[in-house]
Amino acid sequence: MIYIEEHKDLFSVDTKKYSVAHCISSDCKMGAGIAKPINKKFKLGGLENLPEDDREHPTCIYHRGVYNLITKKKYSGKPTYATLRVALVVMRNHAIANNITHIAMPKIGAGLDKLNWGMVRAIIQELFEDTNLEILVCRK
Numbered sequence: 001m002i003y004i005e006e007h008k009d010l011f012s013v014d015t016k017k018y019s020v021a022h023c024i025s026s027d028c029k030m031g032a033g034i035a036k037p038i039n040k041k042f043k044l045g046g047l048e049n050l051p052e053d054d055r056e057h058p059t060c061i062y063h064r065g066v067y068n069l070i071t072k073k074k075y076s077g078k079p080t081y082a083t084l085r086v087a088l089v090v091m092r093n094h095a096i097a098n099n100i101t102h103i104a105m106p107k108i109g110a111g112l113d114k115l116n117w118g119m120v121r122a123i124i125q126e127l128f129e130d131t132n133l134e135i136l137v138c139r140k
Contacts, residue, residue, distance in 0.1 A: 058083035
């Protein structure tokens with residue numbers, strides 16, 4: 001794994017090279033935080049129409065070049081480190097199986113979701129350490 005953390009606007013990343021990852025709830029309401037502009041840019045509408053079993057948390061849905069890490073049931077809820085870990089494992093396995101080599105993300109879980117970024121970073125580094133993926137964390 002190559003892990004890069006830099007001051008960069010997530011929306012300036014080359015989306016032909018990078019898939020984008022972010023956290024959402026299983027009700028697919030993306031009305032706040034970074035999910036709202038990601039939803040607008042990548043036109044993610046329609047996720048809420050998937051069968052509920054496909055959206056049951058924790059999991060990850062890849063849609064239009066975006067990894068939607070489903071880490072909580074409702075938008076008003078909060079994820080746990082355990083639900084984030086499971087969603088990241090699903091993302092990792094999908095990326096490997098589909099030859100996706102570059103993933104860009106904000107400091108997932110650390111904004112409105114209130115997880116400790118140091119702990120989230122450690123989970124990401126542990127789960128991806130034996131992969132050929134490049135993880136780019138964009139922070140402002």
